[in-house]
Amino acid sequence: xxxxxxxxxxxxxxxxxxxxxxxxxxxxxxxxxxxxxxxxxxxxxxxxxxxxxxxxxxxxxxxxxxxxxxxxxxxxxxxxxxxxxxxxxxxxxxxxxxxxxxxxxxxxxxxxxxxxxxxxxxxxxxxxxxxxxxxxxxxxxxxxxxxxxxxxxxxxxxxxxxxxxxxxxxxxxxxxxxxxxxxxxxxxxxxxxxxxxxxxxxxxxxxxxxxxxxxxxxxxxxxxxxxxxxxxxxxxxxxxxxxxxxxxxxxxxxxxxxxxxxxxxxxxxxxxxxxxxxxx
Amino acid sequence: xxxxxxxxxxxxxxxxxxxxxxxxxxxxxxxxxxxxxxxxxxxxxxxxxxxxxxxxxxxxxxxxxxxxxxxxxxxxxxxxxxxxxxxxxxxxxxxxxxxxxxxxxxxxxxxxxxxxxxxxxxxxxxxxxxxxxxxxxxxxxxxxxxxxxxxxxxxxxxxxxxxxxxxxxxxxxxxxxxxxxxxxxxxxxxxxxxxxxxxxxxxxxxxxxxxxxxxxxxxxxxxxxxxxxxxxxxxxxxxxxxxxxxxxxxxxxxxxxxxxxxxxxxxxxxxxxxxxxxxx
Numbered sequence: 318x319x320x321x322x323x324x325x326x327x328x329x330x331x332x333x334x335x336x337x338x339x340x341x342x343x344x345x346x347x348x349x350x351x352x353x354x355x356x357x358x359x360x361x362x363x364x365x366x367x368x369x370x371x372x373x374x375x376x377x378x379x380x381x382x383x384x385x386x387x388x389x390x391x392x393x394x395x396x397x398x399x400x401x402x403x404x405x406x407x408x409x410x411x412x413x414x415x416x417x418x419x420x421x422x423x424x425x426x427x428x429x430x431x432x433x434x435x436x437x438x439x440x441x442x443x444x445x446x447x448x449x450x451x452x453x454x455x456x457x458x459x460x461x462x463x464x465x466x467x468x469x470x471x472x473x474x475x476x477x478x479x480x481x482x483x484x485x486x487x488x489x490x491x492x493x494x495x496x497x498x499x500x501x502x503x504x505x506x507x508x509x510x511x512x513x514x515x516x517x518x519x520x521x522x523x524x525x526x527x528x529x530x531x532x533x534x535x536x537x538x539x540x541x542x543x544x545x546x547x548x549x550x551x552x553x554x555x556x557x558x559x560x561x562x563x564x565x566x567x568x569x570x571x572x573x574x575x576x577x578x579x580x581x582x583x584x585x586x587x588x589x590x591x592x593x594x595x596x597x
Numbered sequence: 598x599x600x601x602x603x604x605x606x607x608x609x610x611x612x613x614x615x616x617x618x619x620x621x622x623x624x625x626x627x628x629x630x631x632x633x634x635x636x637x638x639x640x641x642x643x644x645x646x647x648x649x650x651x652x653x654x655x656x657x658x659x660x661x662x663x664x665x666x667x668x669x670x671x672x673x674x675x676x677x678x679x680x681x682x683x684x685x686x687x688x689x690x691x692x693x694x695x696x697x698x699x700x701x702x703x704x705x706x707x708x709x710x711x712x713x714x715x716x717x718x719x720x721x722x723x724x725x726x727x728x729x730x731x732x733x734x735x736x737x738x739x740x741x742x743x744x745x746x747x748x749x750x751x752x753x754x755x756x757x758x759x760x761x762x763x764x765x766x767x768x769x770x771x772x773x774x775x776x777x778x779x780x781x782x783x784x785x786x787x788x789x790x791x792x793x794x795x796x797x798x799x800x801x802x803x804x805x806x807x808x809x810x811x812x813x814x815x816x817x818x819x820x821x822x823x824x825x826x827x828x829x830x831x832x833x834x835x836x837x838x839x840x841x842x843x844x845x846x847x848x849x850x851x852x853x854x855x856x857x858x859x860x861x862x863x864x865x866x867x868x869x870x871x872x873x874x875x876x877x
Contacts, residue, residue, distance in 0.1 A: 500804075521777050527781065530781055587793075
């Protein structure tokens with residue numbers, strides 16, 4: 318579907334970009350709501366939205382498609398709060414949380430027919446409308462997760478991502494998504510945050526950190542509320558990947574303790590091969 | 598000191614850049630040796646060196662200053678092999694290994710008067726002369742580590758870094774350097790390699806990794822031989838930082854297991870604060 322009136326709830330780095338790129342690509346009416354009024358003002362000024370809506374409910378009352386772009390727990394609450402409107406009318410709805418089973422469960426429990434979850438792989442460690450850009454989703458992978466067996470809504474939402482936002486949507490089950498995302502996104506976040514936290518608590522003061530340490534810890538600067546929700550909501554999958562990661566650290570520790578150059582080189586080589594294949 | 602004839606042994610990302618930036622900044626004769634002849638050919642073609650030397654010994658016989666830019670264990674062997682020449686003549690010498698106590702110990706044991714260690718904080722995960730650039734050291738922090746109490750050689754080498762390579766040298770003890778570098782460089786490398794290795798061994802196949810996972814694992818693509826040496830040669834300090842890092846992962850695990858949003862937010866906040874202060 319291509320909305321005549323797009324509604325975006327949450328105007329941060331992701332929601333702001335959804336609105337802005339839709340505006341660039343010809344959606345004529347874009348209602349935006351942010352709990353922080355200055356974000357809505359910034360979005361109007363940039364031309365990302367055509368109207369600052371007075372409430373989330375107003376957005377749901379007037380849009381053909383509502384994109385909820387809030388941290389995961391806030392997203393669950395919004396779906397619940399807007400359910401009467403989303404159930405009654407002809408409005409489509411999706412969200413952008415990076416954990417999908419809790420979202421699809423809530424939507425399913427509430428009997429929403431026109432809902433599918435989304436997770437665009439376009440994360441950034443920066444927050445707020447200041448981090449929005451008008452081309453964030455071009456060629457970006459977006460998982461779209463149906464509720465139950467009927468994928469009608471998922472196909473409509475996927476079409477929105479491709480036709481309006483130039484993204485590359487893939488329809489996948491929420492459970493499959495959450496398992497994948499634990500590896501591709503949530504574990505890297507945990508690892509980067511743990512490194513930053515360990516350095517913050519026990520590292521030397523007033524010294525210089527080079528590009529390597531900066532790259533490895535960059536994700537630690539990400540939105541705290543969002544990641545608190547994601548890690549908790551996907552905690553069983555995240556804990557499984559953490560188990561495997563800690564085993565790998567154990568192998569490093571053994572190679573160091575034994576002073577074995579060959580074991581250590583083999584350990585480094587496995588990761589190097591994978592990372593070099595991944596490219597830039 | 599400013600050399601009339603600079604000698605560089607090893608023409609990879611660091612050695613190649615030392616030669617190239619010195620050439621740009623007016624050092625007229627630059628002898629370069631690489632065990633891989635094609636690297637020396639590439640360096641001559643780029644104008645980074647004026648002559649491809651036939652051996653490391655030839656470099657030490659003809660240069661006023663020799664920069665050894667090899668992986669750490671190879672560096673230790675080269676210092677040992679070139680010691681008769683380095684001891685006898687008036688040639689200055691430094692190296693660029695990112696672990697300094699083993700290097701200064703060997704140089705001290707061999708009685709080298711004109712040697713100080715160096716560690717430019719200009720690492721890259723790319724290798725070979727193809728990764729050399731003619732301005733790598735501009736404003737870059739370089740630790741220069743004296744042998745014992747006499748810092749005459751360290752002051753001369755520091756002057757080379759600042760006057761010829763536009764870097765910002767700091768003279769520090771080798772032990773102090775190695776303790777710092779375990780936190781600022783070696784632990785981030787271990788963390789990035791462990792994540793890449795865990796994903797390589799147990800992660801899902803054929804899926805997309807976004808910019809976050811790419812940043813967090815970038816260092817894993819680094820030179821294997823170099824990092825094998827660095828991690829082993831600085832293993833007691835590296836193991837201490839790993840202890841602290843694993844404690845931090847344990848705190849994450851507890852917050853997840855208890856399902857505590859407040860504990861998890863506090864954990865994320867400590868790292869986020871540190872990383873946001875660090876800047877880009």
